[in-house]
Amino acid sequence: MDSHAFEALTVETLPVRLGGNAAIKRRIGDNSSLWSIKEVGDGNLNLVFIVTGETGSVIVKQALPYVRLVGESWPLPLKRSFFEYHALKRQAARDPGMVPEILFFDEAQAIIAMEFLTPHVILRRALIDGRELPRVGRDLGLFVARTLFRGSDLSMDTRAKKADVALFSDNVELCDITENLVFSDPYFEAPLNRHTTPQLDPLVAELRADRDLKVEAQRLKHLFSAKAETLCHGDLHTGSVMVTEAETRIIDPEFAFYGPISFDIGMLAANFWMSYFSQTGHEATPGARDSMRAYLLGTIDTLWETFRAEFAHLWRTERKGILYQASLFESRSDPLAAEQALACVMNDIWHEMLGFAGIEIHRRIIGLAHNADFETITDPDSRARCESKALKLGRHLAVNRQRIHSLRDIRETVERLEKEILA
């Protein structure tokens, strides 16, 4: 590849343009005339090709200069590919083996060629199908603890951390999407919003008139825009996770930015809670998905408890950054001081995480970008019932995030919402 003007790949041009690439040829075979190419991009933004040769397959992902879902009327810079590449490199170093291996990157053409994950499927799809994947909670808990701890001033050399803050500060357009579509648009009649009508109209009107909720959503946006704590994945929902029974992998970090440690965790938890409330829309007979529902709540418990335990482990063993230095605590024979500080930091992460989860739920039901969990429920009445419960949980979490102290309390609220005990 050269750095000529950007040109979108096609199934036809790909073998010509990438046929000389040594890294790809090593992986899938030298003879590019034998490559078979399939375009599989089902996301909102990019082109994604599976390229299969004599000895294997690779993924070739290319950004387009606009939002694929909307078209050229919504331009979006190619540079998101640069941020995805840099985020993948850092995540691979911070939690080895959890993101796809990169084979090569072409900044000008916004192309990343990477490991083809097979037989992995998208986690969201698996959850819709009712599959109880045993490793997901633990694997994701470890991934968020390790990437978020190791990208922060708890661990990094602060010069490198500040350089990364500067680097990722330029990911303006993708942050802008989150700033608008997650934190603001859902809470007023923004043109891009949509929801299951008319079943949800009264509840949506109620949420958009809810002063406490709107203030809290903006306080969370304030955290998003100003708490440059660590390198977040930035879009860590169940559509950014690929799974088998034996493996969990995380993809698509093009929304990467320096933000709160709590952000990725909250977004993940929200997507499991949404999956929970969507299950009645997918079960053949009432109760058929009871085990799946229990699995999902258990997965949220495992996600949080694993995060908590691994973060505490890293706190005790890898706290080499400028914050909460051992020279003030352990080295002065006061290890309990370090535990007290950890309790403070973890307390903040917990209460923020609940808030981010709450607004993530809202934007997926009353904003622009919806979830297949609910969207694939064809009966609008059933869909609205599922969505309504999730919306109420979202409001409960966002507004009461400082008053909620355990997942057990939330589980009770979730189960009572599910049983329609809480109107």
Added chain:
Amino acid sequence: MDSHAFEALTVETLPVRLGGNAAIKRRIGDNSSLWSIKEVGDGNLNLVFIVTGETGSVIVKQALPYVRLVGESWPLPLKRSFFEYHALKRQAARDPGMVPEILFFDEAQAIIAMEFLTPHVILRRALIDGRELPRVGRDLGLFVARTLFRGSDLSMDTRAKKADVALFSDNVELCDITENLVFSDPYFEAPLNRHTTPQLDPLVAELRADRDLKVEAQRLKHLFSAKAETLCHGDLHTGSVMVTEAETRIIDPEFAFYGPISFDIGMLAANFWMSYFSQTGHEATPGARDSMRAYLLGTIDTLWETFRAEFAHLWRTERKGILYQASLFESRSDPLAAEQALACVMNDIWHEMLGFAGIEIHRRIIGLAHNADFETITDPDSRARCESKALKLGRHLAVNRQRIHSLRDIRETVERLEKEILA
């Protein structure tokens, strides 16, 4: 000036090197052979010259590649001059007339030529002399409200704000000074620390063994390093303020960085409280400075109340950034929602400000960089008595910052410490 290798200015070389500069000549006169030059840098870091010609004077400030106070063994990048220049430009735009006018800037030579302020004196010096300057509290309150509001996502275009976050992220070495000398070194036996010995030894030992205090200092460091809310001056003590009866000007923002809105305010308040406790060391007879003490507490009240009122005014009239958008509040006929959000933001600023004030007091008495307020008290017993009261206030503020709700409460504590009612 050209961009040849850096060379420190001297009284002898300055007229040769800057004699051709049109901006300076316009201000002070064409004939550089008639210029008289005085080196007046009394700060810790830089060279400062007053250059006087036939029609006026200018200040020429040049960074050195090391800390002037310490020498070449402590290197410090020239680039701090670049950050000072950029901070001055932004402060001039955000609160016109409050910082010195810049005549020219040479990045490679780390030279800023600027307006000579006369007959201004350093505020700290005036306070030591017992001068009650009537405008200071109000002028500084307006300055911090305007610069801090207008440098944040409450006001700026977020692309410009993110670009400034990236720009100032590179001010690593000066942030490193604050990170170490303010937040960490004072709380253990760091080699650069010093204090009035042996009178203060027991109290210093007590503070360095104080778990709650050390944890809180590190939590404040966490805010300093991760809350990229606005462009802070970064070193806004009473030595960075120049005054006459009629005017207040703010200088020396080379520590500028993106940090918490609360940081500059806390540092300012701390320096007024230190001035308060230093007064007994300067008064001719007991009680001679009673009026000065009342003035100082009144100035803190005015500083905070002016900040609060101006910030609220800007909130209501200039909130054009991505945070707390009018489209969610005022435009939906819910102006009280915007007031609720303001109350949340102001509450955070208040409690953080108290914490930063507390640790600023400590580092000025038991860290490396001391204040003339105390240092000019020649009797060590008297100095230790003054410093001890200030240290106790600092601990009280830092540890109890979430529990203190008004300046009236603090005034009571301050006055009881001063009267030695609180041991």
